[in-house]
Amino acid sequence: MAVEIERKFLVNSNEWRSLAPGTLYRQGYIPTNPDVTVRVRLVGEQGYLTIKTPLTAISKAEYEYPIPLSDAQSMIDSACKSLIVEKYRHKIPFGGLVWEVDEFIGQNAGLILAEVEIPTEDFAVELPNWNLQEVSGDRRYYNHYLAHHPFQTWKNYDSKQSCL
Amino acid sequence: MAVEIERKFLVNSNEWRSLAPGTLYRQGYIPTNPDVTVRVRLVGEQGYLTIKTPLTAISKAEYEYPIPLSDAQSMIDSACKSLIVEKYRHKIPFGGLVWEVDEFIGQNAGLILAEVEIPTEDFAVELPNWNLQEVSGDRRYYNHYLAHHPFQTWKNYDSKQSCL
Numbered sequence: 176m177a178v179e180i181e182r183k184f185l186v187n188s189n190e191w192r193s194l195a196p197g198t199l200y201r202q203g204y205i206p207t208n209p210d211v212t213v214r215v216r217l218v219g220e221q222g223y224l225t226i227k228t229p230l231t232a233i234s235k236a237e238y239e240y241p242i243p244l245s246d247a248q249s250m251i252d253s254a255c256k257s258l259i260v261e262k263y264r265h266k267i268p269f270g271g272l273v274w275e276v277d278e279f280i281g282q283n284a285g286l287i288l289a290e291v292e293i294p295t296e297d298f299a300v301e302l303p304n305w306n307l308q309e310v311s312g313d314r315r316y317y318n319h320y321l322a323h324h325p326f327q328t329w330k331n332y333d334s335k336q337s338c339l
Numbered sequence: 340m341a342v343e344i345e346r347k348f349l350v351n352s353n354e355w356r357s358l359a360p361g362t363l364y365r366q367g368y369i370p371t372n373p374d375v376t377v378r379v380r381l382v383g384e385q386g387y388l389t390i391k392t393p394l395t396a397i398s399k400a401e402y403e404y405p406i407p408l409s410d411a412q413s414m415i416d417s418a419c420k421s422l423i424v425e426k427y428r429h430k431i432p433f434g435g436l437v438w439e440v441d442e443f444i445g446q447n448a449g450l451i452l453a454e455v456e457i458p459t460e461d462f463a464v465e466l467p468n469w470n471l472q473e474v475s476g477d478r479r480y481y482n483h484y485l486a487h488h489p490f491q492t493w494k495n496y497d498s499k500q501s502c503l
Contacts, residue, residue, distance in 0.1 A: 176409070176410050176413055176414075205371055205375050205377060205390070206371060206372040206375065207369060207370060207371045207372075207377070208370040208371075211369050211370065211418045213371070213377050224388065224390070224402075224404065226369070226388070226414060226418060228414075228417045228418045236413070236417060238388075238410050238414060240404055240406060242402070242404060245340070246340050246402050249340055249400070250340075250392075250402060253392045253400060254375045254390060
């Protein structure tokens with residue numbers, strides 16, 4: 176079990192694009208009560224099964240296990256219903272941390288989120304100049320929420336606070 | 340992923356007791372939609388994380404992974420709410436198969452179930468003489484159901500079809 180403390184930002188520029196290539200992430204969610212997440216993820220040829228439980232607004236207990244690719248594929252198809260999120264993840268070193276910029280595709284196309292994992296909740300993060308808007312703790316930007324309520328179905332586009 | 344085909348029986352005798360010692364199983368369920376099960380199980384010093392999805396009335400797709408004991412303990416405590424089932428499992432070889440006799444404790448005390456895994460749905464099972472009553476496919480006897488509706492809370496004790 177790891178404790179994951181992270182801050183999350185909407186990205187309103189293109190300046191990060193040249194900094195790292197993207198890798199396709201395909202992930203599904205087993206339907207659960209909203210306070211626990213059971214995620215099945217495919218990254219290249221590797222599968223992962225992850226359980227997350229919230230600790231505070233920006234920290235979670237995370238239990239992640241590598242699983243066979245074929246298990247992950249069939250669980251996404253059989254157990255995750257239509258709760259699927261797909262995105263390209265770009266891992267960009269900046270200010271001594273690794274920023275993960277997620278460019279969503281499919282039903283969440285148009286949304287770009289940057290996440291950075293920090294060692295303590297009050298850690299001073301140096302922000303890159305990507306026109307960021309913090310959304311840490313805003314449940315609408317949880318991938319789990321986006322699986323249930325895809326970005327492209329959000330009604331008030333002006334209030335999306337987004338994106339490119 | 341394994342396909343698990345099993346038949347399940349209520350046990351209405353004590354004749355199995357001398358045939359194998361019991362091992363304590365403690366397991367919790369992450370709250371999910373009823374058609375998928377996410378189980379965290381402790382058996383001795385080993386933890387397991389298991390996802391089950393139904394295929395037919397008596398067969399399931401089962402994805403099971405060993406996990407650290409401490410992960411299993413903290414997930415049961417933090418993610419499974421009060422959806423806990425505890426039982427002693429007795430593994431008894433009979434008729435070329437291994438029968439698992441589960442003697443429930445706690446909120447499910449009084450219930451004894453025998454399960455046998457079979458290679459095909461129409462496999463001819465030789466039944467031991469334990470005064471068995473088949474309940475294969477009866478969702479009330481799923482451990483997942485018993486976690487939500489413990490045996491001792493069932494209202495009509497006559498209709499329990501049980502036990503010792």
